[in-house]
Amino acid sequence: xxxxxxxxxxxxxxxxxxxxxxxxxxxxxxxxxxxxxxxxxxxxxxxxxxxxxxxxxxxxxxxxxxxxxxxxxxxxxxxxxxxxxxxxxxxxxxxxxxxxxxxxxxxxxxxxxxxxxxxxxxxxxxxxxxxxxxxxxxxxxxxxxxxxxxxxxxxxxxxxxxxxxxxxxxxxxxxxxxxxxxxxxxxxxxxxxxxxxxxxxxxxxxxxxxxxxxxxxxxxxxxxxxxxxxxxxxxxxxxxxxxxxxxxxxxxxxxxxxxxxxxxxxxxxxxxxxxxxxxxxxxxxxxxxxxxxxxxxxxxxxxxxxxxxxxxxxxxxxxxxxxxxxxxxxxxxxxxxxxxxxxxxxxxxxxxxxxxxxxxxxxxxxxxxxxxxxxxxxxxxxxxxxxxxxxxxxxxxxxxxxxxxxxxxxxxxxxxxxxxxxxxxxxxxxxxxxxxxxxxxxxxxxxxxxxxxxxxxxxxxxxxxxxxxxxxxxxxxxxxxxxxxxxxxxxxxxxxxxxxxxxxxxxxxx
Numbered sequence: 001x002x003x004x005x006x007x008x009x010x011x012x013x014x015x016x017x018x019x020x021x022x023x024x025x026x027x028x029x030x031x032x033x034x035x036x037x038x039x040x041x042x043x044x045x046x047x048x049x050x051x052x053x054x055x056x057x058x059x060x061x062x063x064x065x066x067x068x069x070x071x072x073x074x075x076x077x078x079x080x081x082x083x084x085x086x087x088x089x090x091x092x093x094x095x096x097x098x099x100x101x102x103x104x105x106x107x108x109x110x111x112x113x114x115x116x117x118x119x120x121x122x123x124x125x126x127x128x129x130x131x132x133x134x135x136x137x138x139x140x141x142x143x144x145x146x147x148x149x150x151x152x153x154x155x156x157x158x159x160x161x162x163x164x165x166x167x168x169x170x171x172x173x174x175x176x177x178x179x180x181x182x183x184x185x186x187x188x189x190x191x192x193x194x195x196x197x198x199x200x201x202x203x204x205x206x207x208x209x210x211x212x213x214x215x216x217x218x219x220x221x222x223x224x225x226x227x228x229x230x231x232x233x234x235x236x237x238x239x240x241x242x243x244x245x246x247x248x249x250x251x252x253x254x255x256x257x258x259x260x261x262x263x264x265x266x267x268x269x270x271x272x273x274x275x276x277x278x279x280x281x282x283x284x285x286x287x288x289x290x291x292x293x294x295x296x297x298x299x300x301x302x303x304x305x306x307x308x309x310x311x312x313x314x315x316x317x318x319x320x321x322x323x324x325x326x327x328x329x330x331x332x333x334x335x336x337x338x339x340x341x342x343x344x345x346x347x348x349x350x351x352x353x354x355x356x357x358x359x360x361x362x363x364x365x366x367x368x369x370x371x372x373x374x375x376x377x378x379x380x381x382x383x384x385x386x387x388x389x390x391x392x393x394x395x396x397x398x399x400x401x402x403x404x405x406x407x408x409x410x411x412x413x414x415x416x417x418x419x420x421x422x423x424x425x426x427x428x429x430x431x432x433x434x435x436x437x438x439x440x441x442x443x444x445x446x447x448x449x450x451x452x453x454x455x456x457x458x459x460x461x462x463x464x465x466x467x468x469x470x471x472x473x474x475x476x477x478x479x480x481x482x483x484x485x486x487x488x489x490x491x492x493x494x495x496x497x498x499x500x501x502x503x504x505x506x507x508x509x510x
Contacts, residue, residue: 024071031063031075039082049087053108056083060112061119069120076112083108128236135239139246142166146250152261155254160185163247167239169232174247175200176226178255192231200227211237216244218251226251284322291319342383342468346494349378349419350412356388357410360395367399368407378412378419379494382469390465390473393458394423394487401485403427419493422476424486430475438475439463466491 038059042052056079064072085094145162146154153159160172164186171186173196182193190213199206199215203224206215215229228247234240295315298304304312350373357371398408402425409424430438439459463473466489476488 027063027066027071028074031059031071032078034059034062035075035079035082038079039086043086047087049083052087053083056080057108057112057115061115064116064119064123069116072116072120073113076109076116079112080109131236132238135236138166139239139242142243143246146246149250151253151257153254154250154257155183157183157185159250159254163230163243164232167230167232167234167243169230171231173229173231174226174251175228176251177224178226178258186231188231190231192229196227196229199229200224214240214244216247218248220252220255225255288319288323292316292323295319342386342465344381344383344469346496347380347382347384349380349382349421349491351377352382352384352387353391353410353412353421356391357395360392367402369395369410370407371410372412374411374413376414378414378491380419380469380491381494382491386465387469390462390489391421393462394489397458397487398423398425398485401425401427414493417493419491421489421491422486423489424484426484430485439473462489 035056038052038055041047042055060072060076060079063075085092142162145166146159149159149162155174155176160174160183163169164172169186171184171188171192173182173184173188173192175182175196177200182196184193190208192213195206195208195213196215200217203217205217206229207213211233213229213231214234215227217224218226218228228244228251230240230243295312299309299312354371357369361369395408395410402408406426409422411422411424413420413422459473466473469491471489471491473487473489476486
């Protein structure tokens with residue numbers, strides 16, 4: 001309804017209690033009985049028209065204050081009829097001779113109806129205020145109970161029970177899209193669970209025509225995250241909006257707690273992994289030193305046959321390679337754990353990479369590595385030791401995951417602002433759903449888990465080093481096709497006034 005009764009249901013406007021029709025009859029009967037008493041008292045004591053009308057008006061006001069507008073209007077008509085029949089001459093007839101008496105009767109009836117209307121309006125305003133006061137008290141109690149609830153339970157059955165008990169609802173349902181599950185408290189009777197799912201799927205709030213089911217979609221950071229539904233009637237529909245807001249706040253609090261817990265667990269796991277890698281790298285140093293010393297002692301003793309000497313050489317070579325790998329693993333673990341602080345120096349990028357590629361060819365596993373410079377030699381600011389570690393991760397990945405017999409290409413291109421280094425290999429296509437995750441710490445693709453050895457730290461550490469140089473490292477999707485993978489390392493070009501003569505392009509291509 002509109003007007004002064006907004007927010008209160010129609011049946012509460014007609015009567016304050018259930019059983020509207022029966023209560024209306026009782027109010028009319030009691031009011032009419034009061035009119036009869038006043039009529040008898042005034043008629044047999046011969047009171048005049050004015051006193052009788054005043055007493056009738058008191059009865060009407062009492063009825064409107066206790067009952068409702070409809071009962072008061074009926075009693076007013078009954079009182080006006082009695083006033084005309086018993087007290088306006090000629091009495092005991094339904095005829096009025098004087099125009100003044102007609103005007104007086106009409107004035108009485110209008111006054112009675114106006115007073116009835118004002119009294120009924122005041123009564124309903126009191127009902128509305130009382131209902132809102134109760135709703136505010138319920139909202140406050142519900143909010144207090146939700147705040148005292150542990151965050152991990154703010155989106156579960158315990159939180160829903162607080163809503164249901166606080167407002168006397170039949171059932172409450174929460175659909176959580178992050179877990180694709182629903183939580184229900186109470187006994188839904190009007191399809192609350194399915195309607196809640198449908199509301200989330202449609203992205204729109206829902207209210208059934210009879211007002212028994214109210215559903216609201218929940219959003220977190222502007223994205224749909226779930227839906228909450230209430231089954232049951234509210235005394236005041238204005239309480240539904242604040243209750244939905246309270247449910248959304250509790251749900252967002254639960255999601256924030258989940259995210260924080262997951263982040264804490266991830267951080268602790270990563271710290272443990274880094275500590276384990278660091279410990280392993282240190283522990284490997286001792287047996288490597290012992291093996292190297294033993295192989296050297298065998299060589300110094302002399303008397304070794306040719307094949308024995310060759311085996312000693314293999315032992316020393318492989319232990320030396322293992323030592324380099326262990327050193328690299330140790331450095332990677334430290335970079336993973338600590339903040340990278342490069343010692344910058346002006347460097348000609350193509351010259352540094354040419355020297356590095358030349359030295360790396362022996363560890364490429366038989367892969368051919370070619371290098372090409374597209375434009376003038378770029379000059380950058382970098383820490384050569386750290387950048388060598390980053391670049392070796394790119395070449396290691398390119399060699400590990402490329403098809404045997406294919407070559408790895410290193411290309412350098414630059415403009416006035418950036419120097420781009422592209423590392424391309426054949427046969428190592430990365431699935432689209434994994435392209436954003438290859439730089440995550442300890443992540444290895446599903447099809448690469450057993451294809452080659454590794455800890456899943458290489459690209460993470462390489463990107464961390466490049467970013468410490470104000471650069472970027474990314475999978476170059478424009479050049480990634482079904483059988484070719486390209487990574488682009490971008491570094492800012494040094495803008496100082498420095499002229500360095502670089503090698504010729506044809507020398508780099510050799």
